[in-house]
Amino acid sequence: MGILICHTCHATIDHFESEKVTFLYTKCECQHCSQQDEEK
Numbered sequence: 880m881g882i883l884i885c886h887t888c889h890a891t892i893d894h895f896e897s898e899k900v901t902f903l904y905t906k907c908e909c910q911h912c913s914q915q916d917e918e919k
């Protein structure tokens with residue numbers, strides 16, 4: 880099983896089919912992450 884994780888807030892965003900356990904880091908659209916994005 881693969882797991883998508885937000886690299887900013889570490890929230891589990893989604894799961895996807897995978898032969899082995901895989902963690903992928905991406906950015907979710909939660910309020911916390913959106914606020915950090917605006918500061919850049």
Ligand SMILES: [Zn+2]
Pocket residue numbers: 885886887888889890906907908909911912
């Ligand atoms: Zn997030």
